Amino acid sequence: MGTEAQTDGTEDIAAAAGGERRYRREDVARAAGVKVRNLRYYQERGLLPPPRREGRIAWYSDDHLTRLRLISDLLGRGYTVNGIGELLAAWEHGGGLSQLLGLEREMTRDWVQEEPVTMTRAELRELFGPGATAEHTRRAAELGYVRLDGERVTYPSRRLLEATVALVRQGVPLGEILDAGDFVQVQAAALADRFVGLFRQHVIGAEGLGPLSASQLDHVREAVAALRPVAGEVVATEFARAMGRRVEAEVAELLRTEQ
DNA sequence: TTTCTTACA
DNA sequence: TGTAAGCA
Numbered sequence: 001m002g003t004e005a006q007t008d009g010t011e012d013i014a015a016a017a018g019g020e021r022r023y024r025r026e027d028v029a030r031a032a033g034v035k036v037r038n039l040r041y042y043q044e045r046g047l048l049p050p051p052r053r054e055g056r057i058a059w060y061s062d063d064h065l066t067r068l069r070l071i072s073d074l075l076g077r078g079y080t081v082n083g084i085g086e087l088l089a090a091w092e093h094g095g096g097l098s099q100l101l102g103l104e105r106e107m108t109r110d111w112v113q114e115e116p117v118t119m120t121r122a123e124l125r126e127l128f129g130p131g132a133t134a135e136h137t138r139r140a141a142e143l144g145y146v147r148l149d150g151e152r153v154t155y156p157s158r159r160l161l162e163a164t165v166a167l168v169r170q171g172v173p174l175g176e177i178l179d180a181g182d183f184v185q186v187q188a189a190a191l192a193d194r195f196v197g198l199f200r201q202h203v204i205g206a207e208g209l210g211p212l213s214a215s216q217l218d219h220v221r222e223a224v225a226a227l228r229p230v231a232g233e234v235v236a237t238e239f240a241r242a243m244g245r246r247v248e249a250e251v252a253e254l255l256r257t258e259q
Numbered sequence: 260t261t262t263c264t265t266a267c268a
Numbered sequence: 269t270g271t272a273a274g275c276a
Contacts, residue, residue, distance in 0.1 A: 025263075037269060040264080056262050056276055 021062050025051070028060040032068035039068070045081050047071050047088055073198075117161055118154045128168055136174045143181050188235075195231040 029036045042048040048067055051058035067088075074084045125132055137153065140146045145164075147154040155161040167177050 035269080036263095037271090041269080058263070 023060040023065065025058050025060065028065050028068060031065055032072060034068055034072050042068070042071055042081070045085055047081065047085055115158055116154050116156050117158045118152055120151050121153055122151075124153050127165060128174060131168060131174050136178060139175075139178045143178065143185065145178075145181060191235055192231070 023031065025039065026036055029039050034042075039048070043050060048064060048071070051060045051064065053059075071084055071088075075081070119127070121134075121137070124137065128136075137146065137148070141148045145155070145157075145160060147156065164174075164177055168174055
């Protein structure tokens with residue numbers, strides 16, 4: 001009972017002095033809505049950096065708290081502990097602000113610094129064969145996959161061009177490839193919305209959207225930069241997994257019907 | 260005694 | 269993920 005009258009463990013004095021808030025093991029866990037036991041588990045799995053030690057007590061910071069919240073949120077969304085570990089590693093990798101900005105430039109750059117390929121419409125027809133029509137070209141331009149300039153056609157991305165040609169040679173109709181591209185663009189926009197929503201909720205959320213101080217603004221800017229590689233990693237990972245599952249199912253189906 | 264870890268179920 | 273027992 002006497003223990004009840006003691007401190008709640010957070011160091012408000014330190015916080016008021018501009019220092020970082022410190023939490024005891026039990027306090028971070030409660031604040032983040034996870035069990036103390038799992039706190040340790042996340043640490044073991046490398047999801048959570050170790051706390052600062054002071055004798056036998058472990059001190060956790062606000063960074064630990066935010067990360068814990070992220071972990072438990074992601075877990076709630078069905079991500080595995082391993083998956084989250086990879087995401088966090090990716091996040092960490094984008095760590096320093098300069099590196100983040102580097103990554104940001106990388107991701108913002110159209111088609112990731114690829115050499116454009118220019119050809120005439122005639123060459124284009126030859127490349128894609130009889131399946132390619134002017135309508136296809138028009139749609140591709142609409143989707144931003146090519147730029148049209150009179151008789152000349154420019155692909156900003158050689159890789160994308162080669163991938164498309166390969167698909168066409170495999171027998172996939174050009175029109176459907178363009179449909180897929182369209183679909184991907186729409187889905188990508190939805191994904192981006194989703195991530196920005198997450199971000200707004202968890203990074204900006206608590207403080208609301210009042211006027212931000214310079215340091216808060218820095219925090220937000222940094223978090224936005226950090227979001228990019230993480231979001232990219234999530235999407236890439238999930239896409240790879242989904243493709244793996246689909247292909248596996250497809251192969252299984254083929255094997256089954258051939259028996 | 261409390262706080263945390265180890266180890267096992 | 270719970271928990272009993274050991275440790276500092």
